[in-house]
Amino acid sequence: xxxxxxxxxxxxxxxxxxxxxxxxxxxxxxxxxxxxxxxxxxxxxxxxxxxxxxxxxxxxxxxxxxxxxxxxxxxxxxxxxxxxxxxxxxxxxxxxxxxxxxxxxxxxxxxxxxxxxxxxxxxxxxxxxxxxxxxxxxxxxxxxxxxxxxxxxxxxxxxxxxxxxxxxx
Amino acid sequence: xxxxxxxxxxxxxxxxxxxxxxxxxxxxxxxxxxxxxxxxxxxxxxxxxxxxxxxxxxxxxxxxxxxxxxxxxxxxxxxxxxxxxxxxxxxxxxxxxxxxxxxxxxxxxxxxxxxxxxxxxxxxxxxxxxxxxxxxxxxxxxxxxxxxxxxxxxxxxxxxxxxxxxxxxxxxxxxxxxxxxxxxxxxxxxxxxxxxxxxxxxxxxxxxxxxxxxxxxxxxxxxxxxxxxxxxxxxxxxxxxxxxxxxxxxxxxxxxxxxxxxxxxxxxxxxxxxxxxxxxxxxxxxxxxxxxxxxxxxxxxxxxxxxxxxxxxxxxxxxxxxxxxxxxxxxxxxxxxxxxxxxxxxxxxxxxxxxxxxxxxxxxxxxxxxxxxxxxxxxxxxxxxxxxxxxxxxxxxxxxxxxxxxxxxxx
Numbered sequence: 001x002x003x004x005x006x007x008x009x010x011x012x013x014x015x016x017x018x019x020x021x022x023x024x025x026x027x028x029x030x031x032x033x034x035x036x037x038x039x040x041x042x043x044x045x046x047x048x049x050x051x052x053x054x055x056x057x058x059x060x061x062x063x064x065x066x067x068x069x070x071x072x073x074x075x076x077x078x079x080x081x082x083x084x085x086x087x088x089x090x091x092x093x094x095x096x097x098x099x100x101x102x103x104x105x106x107x108x109x110x111x112x113x114x115x116x117x118x119x120x121x122x123x124x125x126x127x128x129x130x131x132x133x134x135x136x137x138x139x140x141x142x143x144x145x146x147x148x149x150x151x152x153x154x155x156x157x158x159x160x161x162x163x164x165x166x167x168x169x
Numbered sequence: 170x171x172x173x174x175x176x177x178x179x180x181x182x183x184x185x186x187x188x189x190x191x192x193x194x195x196x197x198x199x200x201x202x203x204x205x206x207x208x209x210x211x212x213x214x215x216x217x218x219x220x221x222x223x224x225x226x227x228x229x230x231x232x233x234x235x236x237x238x239x240x241x242x243x244x245x246x247x248x249x250x251x252x253x254x255x256x257x258x259x260x261x262x263x264x265x266x267x268x269x270x271x272x273x274x275x276x277x278x279x280x281x282x283x284x285x286x287x288x289x290x291x292x293x294x295x296x297x298x299x300x301x302x303x304x305x306x307x308x309x310x311x312x313x314x315x316x317x318x319x320x321x322x323x324x325x326x327x328x329x330x331x332x333x334x335x336x337x338x339x340x341x342x343x344x345x346x347x348x349x350x351x352x353x354x355x356x357x358x359x360x361x362x363x364x365x366x367x368x369x370x371x372x373x374x375x376x377x378x379x380x381x382x383x384x385x386x387x388x389x390x391x392x393x394x395x396x397x398x399x400x401x402x403x404x405x406x407x408x409x410x411x412x413x414x415x416x417x418x419x420x421x422x423x424x425x426x427x428x429x430x431x432x433x434x435x436x437x438x439x440x441x442x443x444x445x446x447x448x449x450x451x452x453x454x455x456x457x458x459x460x461x462x463x464x465x466x467x468x469x470x471x472x473x474x475x476x477x478x479x480x481x482x483x484x485x486x487x488x489x490x491x492x493x494x495x496x497x498x499x500x501x502x503x504x505x506x507x508x509x510x511x512x513x514x515x516x517x518x519x520x521x522x523x524x525x526x527x528x529x530x531x532x533x534x535x536x537x538x539x540x541x542x543x544x545x546x547x548x549x550x551x552x553x554x555x556x557x558x559x560x561x562x563x564x565x566x567x568x569x570x571x572x573x574x575x576x577x578x579x580x
Contacts (some may be wrong), residue, residue, distance in 0.1 A: 023496040028402055029466060054383050056468075057494035059479045072466060072477060072494075078401040078467055103216075103502045107494075114217075129210035139219055 003079060004030055015042060031082045039085040040095055041082065043071065046083065047100050051075050055097065058107035060115040062143045067092045067115055093118035114141040174175075174198055178513075182211045186517065189527040193276055195514055205508045207501060214526050220491035225251055225325055225460060228488065232478075233319050235493060238281065241274045242471035243478075243493065244323040249404055250467035250480035251488075255460050261406075261448040263327035268406040269340075269443050270314065270322050271469075272436045274349065276306045278427045278472035281356065282524045286426060289518040290367045297540070302350045309343045312336055327453025336374050337444050344437045351433045358426055368423035372507040372519035375420055384503045385496050386474020387432065388523045390416045391424035398470035410442045422522040459486045471496050473524045497525045 001009070004024045010018040013036070023031045034042050046052045052073040061068040066086045073081045087094060094111075096119045097104045109128040111117040116139035130140075135150050145152050181192035190211035196204035216235055220228045233244040245267055252259065280303040287295025307317050313332055314320035322328050358364060372386065379392035389396055397414040399407045415431040417424040464481040474496030483489040500523040507519050561568075 025465075031464075053380060056383075056475065056499075057477050057479070057492070059490075061481065061490050070316045070479065074478070076401065078403070079467070082466060087535070090365075101383060102381070103499060106498060106501065120407065126206075127210075129213040140215070165205040 028079050033084045036085050055101040060111040096121035115139050191527045200512050202508050205505050212418050224486045238278050239471040240319045241270050242476050246467050246469040246476050246478040248325050250465040250478050253465040254463040254482050260451045262450045264406040265443050265447050266328045272439050273310050275472045276436045279433050289521045305343050326456035332453045348437045355430050363574050371422045371515045373421050374507050384502045385499045387428045388500050391428045393418050393419045398468045398475050402468050410439050412439050425522045461515045
């Protein structure tokens with residue numbers, strides 16, 4: 001039995017409802033879609049009981065009907081487990097994983113800034129990666145995003161500058 | 170603030186000592202750093218969003234420009250993901266060429282780092298030496314790809330340039346020169362007491378902390394973590410060569426220096442092995458313009474550590490989502506930890522020791538704009554004129570002076 005199959009077996013023994021959802025895409029790549037209600041539970045098990053001790057990244061996606069978050073967890077530097085959960089578009093929110101990985105901080109700020117996903121339990125901090133004058137309710141990675149009147153640089157570089165000068169005067 | 174004796178010093182985002190815009194707020198008690206706050210994002214260019222609006226082929230070139238140093242890392246990582254989705258099996262020769270360029274890039278990056286590190290600790294002779302030697306590898310890269318940086322060698326389904334037989338000898342000669350030089354540097358690192366004393370115990374990161382904070386690349390390996398994507402999750406031609414994953418137990422800036430120097434020796438060995446058994450055959454196969462629906466995660470050991478790209482396709486010729494997680498983003502937490510309770514004077518070298526690249530880290534927001542629907546490309550000349558006009562408004566007008574200068578030159 002391969003490494004990936006062992007992971008699949010162990011996980012489906014503990015979470016029977018996941019049996020058909022775990023997909024081994026290829027060697028060292030496992031994908032799993034899980035409902036938001038079970039996400040924390042599965043995440044906790046992977047980290048605490050299955051030695052997935054590195055969070056390689058968090059990807060946020062706009063899938064049209066819903067938003068999605070993928071946690072890319074790795075183990076022994078090799079097997080990459082991609083845990084995906086979907087969030088409603090109207091009120092997307094998810095629990096922070098910073099209690100497990102403090103390095104998640106910056107990835108979660110990206111989710112907030114670029115996709116407008118609320119991350120519950122994320123410590124206070126600077127916004128990332130957008131500029132301080134970027135409107136709070138403008139999420140550029142959403143598919144329906146369009147540059148608006150108050151988007152910095154909307155009318156080009158010169159207009160942003162003259163607007164700033166107006167403020168300073 | 171003054172009651173407790175703590176002083177807060179803002180450094181950046183624009184600062185003469187910084188090579189890229191980033192902002193640090195350092196809280197000092199005496200000379201010791203008690204808190205370190207990082208704010209990044211000043212280099213955010215909207216590359217991820219821009220990728221969604223361009224075709225896969227255009228994206229290869231865009232992604233290559235995420236970083237000026239590990240450009241090949243990003244383009245390889247991206248095309249690997251696309252090739253996986255499309256089910257393209259690369260010709261062997263293409264895999265070898267990609268790997269050779271990847272290792273040449275690592276040599277260039279590590280030598281560049283060595284120079285920067287020397288400079289940050291006031292050892293400028295090392296900077297001059299290392300950067301002179303780096304020219305050897307830059308010339309080789311220019312010889313093989315036509316470019317010193319942004320090699321433009323990758324394409325979906327292979328590489329765009331073949332390695333000519335007559336050039337192999339040149340490359341091997343370069344490797345011999347660099348190997349000799351690297352051995353000299355290792356000698357310096359092991360014998361030069363000023364360098365050892367300056368770097369030892371600085372920027373400590375224990376094994377446990379490196380694991381907990383998710384450090385990658387030489388930063389992690391210098392804390393004893395045996396983690397290298399080339400070895401753990403082999404891509405391109407790495408499964409066909411033998412090399413050691415260099416680790417070190419010093420857990421400080423000195424260890425990071427040793428790891429990078431020893432890795433250079435591995436690079437030379439990998440390149441020699443690859444050139445020796447470079448297979449014959451085509452260097453590219455035809456890839457479809459439209460990539461079938463799917464998703465893939467690709468990993469790559471960039472000179473600074475693990476680079477990760479997630480690509481999702483929707484059956485059209487443009488990707489649905491491209492996510493880039495460059496190595497510096499993974500190491501940034503570790504830096505804050507290393508600086509805790511260290512001296513202000515160590516700050517430059519500790520930051521430099523992860524070999525940060527904030528240009529990579531802040532990838533992403535292209536602005537569409539000006540009333541027309543044209544893409545917002547601000548030409549250099551316009552930017553310059555804008556700048557001059559802005560300064561003139563602020564009261565700095567040099568036009569009279571410039572005229573005088575021009576007149577004097579005419580005479």
